[in-house]
Amino acid sequence: MPKKVDRHERRTRIADALMRVAARQGMEAVSLRHVAAEAGVSPGMVQHYFRTKDEMMAFAMAVVRERNQARVTEAVSRLGDDPPPRLLLRTMIATLLPLTEESREDGRVALAFLAYTAVRPEAGEGLREDTRELVAFMASLIPGPWREERATGLLALMEGLGIYLLGGQYTAEQAVAALDAQLDILFAPAGA
Template identity: 70%
Template sequence: MPKKVDPEERRRLIADALMRVAAEQGLESVSLRHVAARAGVSAGMVQHYFSSRDEMMSFALTVVRERSQLRVTEALAGLGADPPPRLLLRTMIAALLPLDDATRDNGRVALAFLAYTAVRPAAAAELHDDTAQMVDFVAGLLKVPDPVGAAASLLALMEGLGIYLLGGQYTAQRALQALDAHLDLLFPS
């Protein structure tokens, strides 16, 4: 009897390989051949599940987004039922920042995908929705004169801190200090 193969599991295996290639060599090194080699499968198998590099990249971007959401959900679960807004935001942003080796690889891949979507409007569409939802969520937690502007500013700070962490300009401690200083402005004691 032939072995049953879970197509979604295979697609995720390939997406994981794509992310390892991207984290180690950059997104420009991602090809069907490189991804197949990294996944330990044939190029034909990759082509069976993804008809093009763009389709493979789009699926991997979805996996990156899902993993980020899972990290945030897990971090927030430890806060209890009704955490104070400042603590909720700090925990959420800290979960998204590349503060350690494990999240640094994810951060490199996410940054590479951000550059990828900059020139592919169709791939960027989902990110636009995610960003709008994130701004709305954060704005709903802020009690300042311009909550939408303050939310956009906080999220821009998060992205900048992520880039500084990935580039080695900031340590995790320095990034969290900068985040706390900004949160102190939004939530004065």
């Protein structure tokens, strides 16, 4: 009887290889040949699961998204039922920042994918939808006027801190202090 192949497992294995190549050498090094060698499979197998580099990139980014969602869900669940909005936002953002080795690797892939979508906007449609959803959720937690604009700024702060953490310009302590300062401003009592 032929062995049953787990398609998702194989695609994930290839995506993991893509992420390792991208994290070590940048997105320009991602090629069918490099990914196949990193995954320990034939280039034909990679082509079987991904017809184009864009498909491979989109799947790898989906894997990063799933990992981030799992980390955030776990961190938020530790807060208990109905955590205060400021604490919920801080926990989510701190969890998404590249503060651990695992999240740094995912962060490098996400950054590379973001750069990739800058020159191939069609590859970033899923990322745009994720951004809209994240901004809307963050806005629902922020008090006062201009919630969407404030949430957009908070997301930009998170992304900027992530870039500077990955580049080594900021330490984890500096990034978390900047996040806390921004949240203090957003959640300050009216007139303060």
